[in-house]
Amino acid sequence: MDKEQVFSAIAPEGGAVSDEQVGALIADMCPVSDYDGKRVLLIVPDGTRTAPVGLVFKKLFDQLSGATKQFDVMIALGTHQPMSEAAICNRLEISMDDRTSQYRDVAFINHEWDNPEALKNIGTITKEEISLLTDGRFAMDVPVEINKRLYDYDEVIIVGPVFPHEVVGFSGGNKYLFPGVGGPQILNFFHWLGAVVTNPMIIGNKWTPVRKVVDKAGALVNLQKKCFCMVVRPDKSLAGLFGGSPEAAWDHASEVSRPTHITIKDKPFHTVLSCVPPMYEDLWTGGKGMYKLEPVVANGGELIIYAPHITEVSVTHGKTMMEIGYHCRDYFLEQWDQFKHYPWGVLAHSTHVRGIGKMVKGKEQCRIKLTIASQIPESVCHQINVGYRDPATINIEDFANREDEGVLLVRKAGEMLHQLKNPPEWAARS
Secondary structure (H helix, E strand, O other): OOOOOOEEEEOOOOOOOOHHHHHHHHHHHOOHHHHOOOEEEEEEEOOOOOOOHHHHHHHHHHHHOOOOOEEEEEEEOOOOOOOOHHHHHHHOOOOHHHHHOOOOOOOEEEOOOOOHHHEEEEEEEOHHHHHHHOOOOOOOOEEEEEEHHHHHOOEEEEEEEOOEEOOOEEOOHHHHOOOOOEOHHHHHHHHHHHHHHOHHHHOOOOOOHHHHHHHHHHHOOOOEEEEEEEEEOOOOOEEEEEEEOHHHHHHHHHHHHHHHHEEEEOOOEEEEEEEOOOOOOOHHHHOHHHHOOHHHEEEEEEEEEEEOOOOOOOOOOHHHHHHHOOOOHHHHHOOHHHHOOOOHHHHHHHHHHHOOEEEEOOEEEEOOEEEEEEOOOHHHHHHOOOEEOOHHHOOHHHHOOOHHHOEEEEOOOOOOEEEEOOOOHHHHHO
16 A cells, blocks of 8 residues: 555535445455455544444454454553443444454453553654754654554554544544553653644644654654544544545545534634533543633633533542642743643643633733533632532523523534634734
């Protein structure tokens, strides 16, 4: 397969890519004759991404498993929590009975980002390269580590959706390697790079400095790689499927993601109710309900993350978040000596959730009010520098059909990006 060759299936107007089209695309891209005796590792996202991952998994398994020596699955967790066997089955859209019969020889592997023994150093992006890739924002050597089990296989196949993303611009492609199955140093670096550029300047843009760093890291993975990038509508139907190299497939998919996943509004809203679905289990992942909606909140307005199912700030990084809280970028930059020793990826998360702000005479002034309506106690919300509201006091329908009044209700937040038709000055200055 040529590196730039892209296999595509695009939904017709008003329709969706069919299961048959998915199977045909996979058959064309992965002819069974190319896989005799090969060891193949499928890399897929965890449960925080809406996509018919199971459809592609099963089609690939049917196509290749009869020829391959191994056909296994690794979960691109990034820094998220490991998934149970049952949760992985759910991700792959198979039952536990299917697991013990048809798929019993498929190994399920959780990535271990924080286990040095599970990682392999594959090179360094030099400070000169970093300076070029980041438009001069940073000049430092960045070691690149990846899960060493990738090198037990002859080919890696990445499967995942493409959405607007707060750190990299659009998710997908090499992002399922970094941070998906990468080590902490490259992960922490480019997350903080995204925070310095700021979410409004990153999200929904293709060729961001972070994407350039991620693709540079991906080029260090000297394995045969293929990638299936899905563009998934809110109703879970496929608007498009693209197969090729991680770079080429992502390039095509992001062009279809733009009109599919970006909603344009004429004016900002003083109140936004962001309903976070259960697939986001803590505020760390549920913060996407802020990232995707911050651009349409008016100066001084309020965004409410409504997540009555959430009980924790972060399963993985809760201790650190309780120490640093949620703050704008400039809060950390003006006190860098105090915070530079914390994991940069955690600092980045903090700024993305808290949003745009500035420091004035040593005091933080955030652009909007952020309120959390969850099971996280009020005292904890105050400690981490966000507002609190009892979710029991919220009737979702009270926020419905009031856009003319400046009130926006988003019933499933986290994947659809909302932007203004005319971007405000504060976004351009970030």
